[in-house]
Amino acid sequence: MSVTNLLNNWAAVRHFHPIDDKPHDPYKWAMAIDLDACIGCNACAVACYAENNLPVVGREKFQHGQAMHWMRIERYWNEDSREFPDQGAEFLPMMCQQCEAAPCETVCPVGATNHTQDGLNSQIYNRCIGSRYCSANCPYKVRYFNWYDYPTTDNVWPAEMNYQLNPDVTVRGKGVMEKCTFCVQRLRAAEVTAKGEGRIVREGEVQTACQQSCPTNAISFGNLVDPESRVYKQWKAQQVDLAKDEQEKDKREGGTDLRGYRIFEDLRPYPSVMYLERVRESAV
Amino acid sequence: MIDSESTKNLSGQAFDRRDFLKVLGFGGTAVALSGCGNTSIEDGKETVVSYVEAKDYVIPGVAVYFNSTCAQCDAGCSITGKIREGRVLKLEGNPESSINRGKLCGLGQASVQHHYNPDRVREPLLRNGDKGQAISWEKAYELINEKLQGAKGEEVAFITGDVSGHQKVLLTNYIDSLGSKNHFVYEAVAPAVVRAGNLKSYGVEMPRYRIDKAKVVLSFGADFLGTWISPVHFAQQYAAFRKGVDGQRGVLIQAESKMTLTGANADRWLAVRPGTEGILALGIINALGIATGDVAELVKDYDRARVSRDTGVEPSNIDKIAAILRLRSPSLILAGSAAEGYVHGMQNADAINLLNHVLGNVGKTIEAPVSVPFPQLTQTKGNTASLKKLNDDLAAGKYKVLFNIATNPVYTAPASYKYGDSMAKAGFKVAFAHYLDETALQADLVLPLDSEMEDWGTHVPEYLADTAQINIQQPLMERLHANTRGMGDILLTLVKQRKPEEYKAFDDYYGYLRYAMLQNKAALGGSGDDDVFWNDTLSKGIVKLSGASGALSAKAAVEGLKLPQPEEADKQYPLRLIPSVTSNLRDGRHTNQPWIQESPDPLTTIVWDSWVEVHPKKALELGIVEGDIVKVTSKTGSVNVQVYVFPGIHPEAVSIPMGRGHEAMGRYAKGYGVNPFGIMDAVFEGSTGELAMHETRVNIAKTGQRVIVVKDEGPAGGKQMGRRVALSRSTDQVDLSKEV
Amino acid sequence: MKDIREDIAWAKINQDVMKSLENPRPLYWVILFFAVLTFGIGIGCEVYQYQMGMGVANLDNPHVWGLYIATFIFWIGMSHSGTLLSAILHLMHADWRKPIYRFAEAMTTFSLMTAGLFVMVHLGRLWQFYYAVPYPNERWVWPNFQSPLLWDAMAIFTYLSSSVLFLFVGMIPDLAIARDNMHSGWRKKLYTLLALGWEGTDRQWRNFRVTYLTIACFLIPLAVSVHSIVASDFGMSQQPGWHVTSFPPYFVAGALYSGCAAIITLFIILRYVFKFEDYMTLPILKKIVRLTFAIAMVWTYLNCIEFASVWYSHDAVSKDLLIQKMTGPYAPFWWAMIFCGSIVPLVFAIKRFQTNIPVLFATSLLLNLGMWLERWMIVSPTFSHGYYPWTWDHDQWPSMIQWGIVFGSFGWFTLLFMVFCKMFPSVSMYEVKEMVYHRTLHLKQNGASEQTVEQGVH
Known part of the structure; x- marks a missing residue:
């Protein structure tokens, strides 16, 4: 062990940063969620349970706020204090925003959460010591901690129910932090297949579980550096730039007629999920 | 035509299900299954089979996909099951289906938890006092035969849910063979x-x-x-x-x-x-x-x-x-x-x-x-009027033998029916069930059914989209429990008791199904080799037909249309009870699937419990707040339930969701929430005789207890508190034409 | 009034302090019993938590930190006064520190050890704690040097080792006295070993002075840095209520404050239990009380600065959180903190209370409570009322397990402290002698005409 070693290695650990580096070659996984299409049906959330081996914690633990839903559907009401919510509710699917400058990454004492070259905010379960600093510093509160040892907890995966577990995804034990991975197991499989064939992953070749189940196609997911991808086109059409903390369109006089935005952009986490505002008919 | 007529002239053909499974790649499932259970080699309970001799399609680490049909509701979505090492892991939508086009709702996805449910019935159970005694299938069939000997045709009744496809054909034939006309098709929540x-x-x-x-x-x-x-x-x-x-x-x-x-x-x-x-x-x-x-x-x-x-x-x-x-x-x-x-x-x-x-x-x-051109296969549609009739008949003691096929009327019948008591008057009650639910617990004989992921079948959904189609259901994996049986197989066995000659050629339901489909290959759009057609059908999971389109009447029907004036509020019961149907729970048959229990209700975000929705204005008037336990009383009965103050309800109404409040069924269902059927008045729609579910009037009274409502929503109660989280704009502020 | 009676003979000093190693008042054993009891409860709770998972503490997903972190800061804070008394006042030649710095120093060491436990107790995977240590390994996997939590671990470890060294070095001449006066047995052997062959030669004294001064100088910046780094855990994050630039000085002030309050408490206890009335005198107590009052006012000022800067910052979320602290579910605790931290110390401004032992004892306990509440009010409300309104917490009350471990930590600290005081001279004999010596010299120089040798107040 030498200081040089340590410093060199250190530089490698934190190499990728959106602003001053050249990452995202050839992938930058990103998402766009159309809130006008989202109907709040929860299909995506259940798909996430099925794909990612999320434990069902039961009534008591849910009451204590220990639910493990990586993807949660939030339901908001207009705050105009009318008698009835006559413009309906607003649903927002919220999961890890895979921030490019993630607040969670810098604070982890053991470097268990890192940025990958393809733009994911990864979580290394084996490395995690459970300090929960990442969750403390997450503005979206989308990180979920294993408060109990769910694999051995009664009625989480009792006999036979455990047959359903996805062998591609680790079943997490107590004391580690977890969160949405953008279905990294699917991404890696697709990337490896593509690499073997000497190409990059094509648009539509890989879907996240939530995207796959969404009956209204509210969720699009893909490679943000691939001009052919739907996500790229959507981000471009909405003039949302990954590396900006305030979009040019929002600085314009009189606002914009585009509805793409990122949540808490001004905190500068550079999230990889763009939302499209919900629309309501003005004529009624 | 596929019906019993066409099966009469069969010559003896042998269908070996196991062999066929091997062809499909299911033969290896036992290998993998034994590897994932709780047994271990040390226990001596596990058979070690080398992957060197793995069967076709079983490649460790590589998933295979098979198409089938979702049976969680009657929409008939086609599913694609992901199977790894012989276990079905996840269901996705089958893109070929014009109904769901590759998508699947949360309820549909949860059906793997129905399949793997730890509370499934695993053995045929015969009532012995208050206990169920495990018996063999042979004994069960014998018993049914014996009981049927003592009953006339009109003394035998069947209650089922919506039923279609070849299972319906067999069921109809069986009912006919008994000389019974008492087939009650019951759906608690049906349009x-x-x-x-x-x-x-x-x-x-x-x-x-x-x-x-x-x-x-x-x-x-x-x-x-x-x-x-x-x-x-x-x-x-x-x-x-x-x-x-x-x-x-x-x-x-x-x-x-x-x-x-x-x-x-x-x-x-x-x-x-x-x-x-x-x-x-x-x-x-x-x-x-x-x-x-x-x-x-x-x-x-x-x-x-x-x-x-x-x-x-x-x-x-x-x-x-x-x-x-x-x-x-x-x-x-x-x-x-x-x-x-x-x-x-x-x-x-x-x-x-x-x-x-x-x-x-x-x-x-x-x-x-569009309609499927085989009327015998189309869906017999359930309603609630049938249950009323059945209940009246049962109460009158008209039936000696009652077959209850995968319905749970003891739970879903309005309490005033006293269905449980009526049912007790039938001499011998057979329940074909997945769980020991409220109805199965009252039966004399409980016969465990395969899950839809273990069984064969065909389905014709009521609502067909672009084209007419027959949906194929096929096993996605080997039977999980040795002693469950498919409903088709059971019906085949039973019908053989009556008409052994006509059905002797069929060893099992699969053979029957395959034969029936192949007989009609041309009408089903197939040609050429039988095996090619059959394998193709199974791999697609759907048979698309050029179905006939009916005609619509262009004339408006205004005769007899006379709407009553809204009634004045009842003094004693001033509120209307709306028993709401939620997308997760529906009529409560899926409540024992934990994903469903923990999937928040989209509007209230409540999990694992029932609630009564009260408008804020009404709540203020009654002095109740969220979490108050109130007593909701109708003429029929009352329940104690937590309040959720909810702006999306008319102040003259309160709403309790259906599907919870099970007293049996399994560990994830029993004891969570309340059942609004328990306080529903028996009022009926004027011309159809359907249960008028929104006609119950109630009052609510505080009990003084208060609980924390278990929900996903935080104490901000769906407000964004000035944070820019979920944004919204009106159509005049947006240009959608530029969007991708 | 003099700090200490000047007619105490050196031999009597030895005798009195050595007696504290032998026969304390019965209250000592009562305290020890309760310390062992609470520590046992804490151990039980921790074992249960270790087995079951962190969920039994009733923490939840937005609210991932709770009393463990709050109490951790509390103990870290408490450690600061020892350094203040022994190192800073040493450099400032404030002689009145001499009879009391030893136990303050011990308090530093033991509260740091207690704080260190909380880092462990807090971890979800305690058994992998060593991942946070930058140990050499073949895979070149290092901890994340960007994380304030890692700085924390390092700072605490450094501070703890330095404190232990400082405590030990300062004790060497006393250990030699203990060695020379102790009847034979295992304790004599222990003191012999620890005294490192001290004979009181000039050379030894010279080396001793230089070493002690060096460590004192080294320790002062360390103490400031430790609590600044703890403040960085919060200040470096992005959360409302935490992301405050003035946190490091605020934390240091709070640390000195709670440390001084704890010294008053322990001063009063030790004075009684070990019959140190001659050494831990009321004039000294008065000085500590005045010091505490000054620090309390500094803390109050920094508190106001924090609120004011939130108020004029136009940071709507932080402002919202501040209002929430004042009016929301945490309001009783928040106002209790303000009361205990800023109002109660006003008692110290009243002269006649400055030497009133029952009042001081009660007040010091209230101050400690206030400082503990302060740490809780820094940690928890941010989770309950952060950026994201959907996840605001509706059920976060620490479970009995969490409380059990928090109380257990007090048992653990008391146990260590009480055992130390019974094992080692908790009043620095050689330095008290210096005080008496100086005084006697002074008396001699002014002739015997001055007969008014003041009586120490008993």
Whole structure:
């Protein structure tokens, strides 16, 4: 062990940063969620349970706020204090925003959460010591901690129910932090297949579980550096730039007629999920 | 034709299911299964089989996909099961199906938890006092035969849910062979009044709705995004409708007394006084001012002021709706379960359907249905009137033997039926069940069924989208428990007891099914080699047919349409109870699937429990707050339930969701929440005899207890508190035409 | 009034202090019993938590930190006064520190050890704690040097080792006295070993002075840095209520404050239990009380600065959180903190209370409570009322397990402290002798005419 070693290695650990580096070659996984299409049906959330081996914690633990839903559907009401919510509710699917400058990454004492070259905010379960600093510093509160040892907890995966577990995804034990991975197991499989064939992953070749189940196609997911991808086109059409903390369109006089935005952009986490505002008919 | 006639002339053919499974790649499942269980080699319970000799299709680490059909509800979505090492892991939508086009709702995905459920019945159980005694299938069949010997045909009754395909054929044949005519098709939550209304208005029970073609959708309580008829299909239509043409986004207006998931997505949600949906519809016709003849005559009294007074909808809103309906055509008006749950439900439905005629939507956004050209296979549609009849008959002691096939009327019948007591009067009760639910617990013989992931079958959904199709159900993995059986196999065995000659050629249901399908290869669009056709059919999971299209009647049915004035509030029971159908739980048959229990209700975000929705104004008036335990009392009974103060409900109504409050069924269902069927009054729709579910009147009283409501929503209660989280804008602030 | 009676003979000093190693008052054993009891409860709770998972503490997903972190800061804070008394006042030649710095120094060491436990108790995977240590390994996997939590671990470890060294070095001449006066037995052997062959030669004294001064100088910046780094855990994050630039000085002030309050408490206890009335005198107590009052006012000022800067910052979320602290579910605790931290110390401004032992004892306990509440009010409300309104917490009350471990930590600290005081001279004999020596010299120089040798107040 030498200081040089340590410093060199250190530089490698934190190499990728959106602003001053050249990452995202050839992938930058990103998402766009159309809130006008989202109907709040929860299909995506259940798909996430099925794909990612999320434990069902039961009534008591849910009451204590220990639910493990990586993807949660939030339901908001207009705050105009009318008698009835006559413009309906607003649903927002919220999961890890895979921030490019993630607040969670810098604070982890053991470097268990890192940025990958393809733009994911990864979580290394084996490395995690459970300090929960990442969750403390997450503005979206989308990180979920294993408060109990769910694999051995009664009625989480009792006999036979455990047959359903996805062998591609680790079943997490107590004391580690977890969160949405953008279905990294699917991404890696697709990337490896593509690499073997000497190409990059094509648009539509890989879907996240939530995207796959969404009956209204509210969720699009893909490679943000691939001009052919739907996500790229959507981000471009909405003039949302990954590396900006305030979009040019929002600085314009009189606002914009585009509805793409990122949540808490001004905190500068550079999230990889763009939302499209919900629309309501003005004529009624 | 595929029916019993065509099977009579069979010569002996042997079908080896196991061999076939091997061909399909299921033969290796035992290998993998034993590797994932709780047994270990050390226990000596595990058979070690080397992967060097792995069977076809079983490649460790590589998933294979098989197509089948989802049986969680009757929409008939096609599914693709992901299978790894012989275990089904995850269900996804089958893109080939024109119903769900590759998508699947949360309920459908949870059916793997039905399959792997730890509380499934595993052995045939014979009542022995208060206990169930495991017996063999041979003994069970013998017992049934024995009991049937002592009963005349008319003394045998069957109660089933919706049934279609070859299972229906076998069931019908079996019932016929017993000389019984007592087949009760019961669905606790079924659009039975809508069907009758449609038949009257359009000449067909279930036309095809084209939300995607409409520019405006006005829905009277039809929760087409959540629970109504074929929600996954309609949600896809809805997505296209919202995208619109040339950036002109479709407009959804929802009028109902309790906000449904669809209502939550509406551009304008109207809180209608319960039961006055028809009046609102006539008021809109009046405001449109384009009706002529007898329709104009009918609506002439429904002026804005009166309609507004009766329904509680602002006059300006009626004008706005009329204006947009005039301006944007075609539109689509839907009559849903909320409008039909009254004594005058049919009248409501007629009035609402009349709007479609007036607006000229029939033929444009309401299209003639496609149908499968085999009437024996089409769905026998369930309703609630059948249960009333069965209950009356049972109470009168008319039946000696009762077959209950995968329904749970003890749980879903209104308490005033005292169905449990009626059922006890039948001499011998056989329940074919997945779980020891409330009904199975009262049976004398409980026969464990395969899950839909272990069984063969064909299904013809009631609502068919673009093309007619027969959905194939096939096992996605080996039977999990050795002693469960498929319903088809059971029926085949039973029918063999009656007509051994006719069915002797079929060793099992699979053989029967395959034979039946191959016999009709040409009609099913197949040609060439049998095996090629069959394998192709199984791999697709769907048989698409060029189904015949019916015709719609263009004439509006206005005769006999007379809507009652809304009733004055009852002094003793001033509130209306709306037993709501939620997209997760529906009639409660899936409550034992933990994903469903823990999937928050979209509108309240409550999990694992029941609640009663009360409007904030009413709550203030009654001095109750969220989490108060209140006693909700109807003429029939009362339940204690936690309050959720909910703005999306008419102040004169309260709502309790269905599906919870099980007293049996399994560890994830039992003891969570309350069952609104327990306090539902037995009031019936006037012309169909369906249970009028929204006619129960209740009062609520504080009990003094308070609990923390278990929900996902934080204490901010769905407010964004000035943070920019979920943003929204109106159509005049956005240009959708530039979007991707 | 003099700090200490000047007619105490050196031999009597030895005798009195050595007696504290032998026969304390019965209250000592009562305290020890309760310390062992609470520590036992804490151990039980921790074992249960270790087995079951962190969920039994009733933490939840937005609210991932709770009393463990709050109490951790509390103990870290408490450690600061020892350094203040022994190192800073040493450099400032404030002689009155001499009879009391030893136990303050011990308090530093033991509260740091207690704080260190909380880092462990807090971890979800305690058994992998060593991942946070930058140990050499073949895979070149290092901890994340960007994380304030890692700085924390390093700072605490450094501070703890330095404190132990400082305590030990300062004790060497006393250990030699103990060695020379102790009857034979295992304790004599222990003192012999620890005294490192001290004979009191000039050379030894010279080396001793230089070493002690060096460590004192080294320790002062360390103490400031430790609590600044703990403040960085919060200040470096992005959360409302935490992301405050003035946190490091605020934390240091709070640390000195709670440390001084704890010294008053322990001063009073030790004075009684070990019959140190001659050494831990009321004039000294008065000085500590005045010091505490000054620090309390500094803390109050920094508190106001924090609120004011939130108020004029236009940071709506932080402002919202501040209002929430004042009015929301945490309001009783928040106002209790303000009361205990800023109002109660006003008692110290009243002269006649400055030497009133029952009042001081009660007040010091209230101050400690206030400082503990302060740490809780820094940690928890941010989770309950952060950026994201959907996840605001509706059920976060620490479970009995969490409380059990928090109380257990007090048992653990008391146990260590009480055992130390019984094992080692908790009053620095050689330095008290210096005080008496100086005084006597002074008396001699002024002739015997001055007969008014003041009586120490008993």
